[in-house]
Amino acid sequence: MTVPLTRLREELAEHHRQLVASELVVWTAGNVSARVPGEELMLIKPSGLPYEELTPESMVLCDLYGEPVDGGLKPSSDVFAHAYVYRNMPQVNGVVHTHSTYATAWAARGEAIPCVLTAMADEFGGEIPIGPFALIGGDDIGRGIVETLSGHRSPAVLMRSHGVFTIGASAKAAVKAAVMCEDVARTVHITRQIGEPVKIAPDDVDKLYDRYQNVYGQGADR
Secondary structure: OOOHHHHHHHHHHHHHHHHOOOOOOOOOOOOEEEEOOOOOOOEOOOOOHHHHHOOOHHHHHOOOOOOOOOOOOOOOOOHHHHHHHHHHHOOOOOEEOOOOOHHHHHHOOOOOOOOOHHHHHHOOOOOOOOOOOOOOOOOHHHHHHHHOOOOOOOEEEEEEEOOOEEEOOOOHOOOHHHHHHHHHHHHHHHHHHHHHOOOOOHHHHHHHHHHHHHHHOOOHHH
């Protein structure tokens, strides 16, 4: 496990830099985690450490109940939420949390982002749903994520009055979903300043989603 774990630590540190570069996080808020392949383990950002101080070695190794297994730094306060997702969604290998401005504004309203853009149909397969309010520190947030996204094509959920959580087949895919979530949240917000946006017909959403997920791009890079 040593070589893959070392590589995963490096990738996770880079994913956190991408959150900063994409302006999805400020100060120490937000986090990325990744499931360790073939193990009942995960890596996650340490609690309260500034992004500029993050290194591959500072990523915290935990079991899938959120408990650290190798000492060192304390894991993110969202660790139990991430762990709950991994235990209950075996297809998920990466989880991201941000308080990105526009998407979190929708979360503060308690409102799903309607599917009014082809980019939303492509990436999310419909609206970006709103999840329940949940307190930080336990697995309640994870329960809300799983309940909301189970059976839903969206890899993103807006947790009410909190922020964005995204999931993916990899941590990279979850980061991409977080970037795209903020992008469409901004566009739909701006659209509402002009007038009420027009939803895309469900049949067209299905066709757009199928094309993007199964035809667009270079195979494994999709």
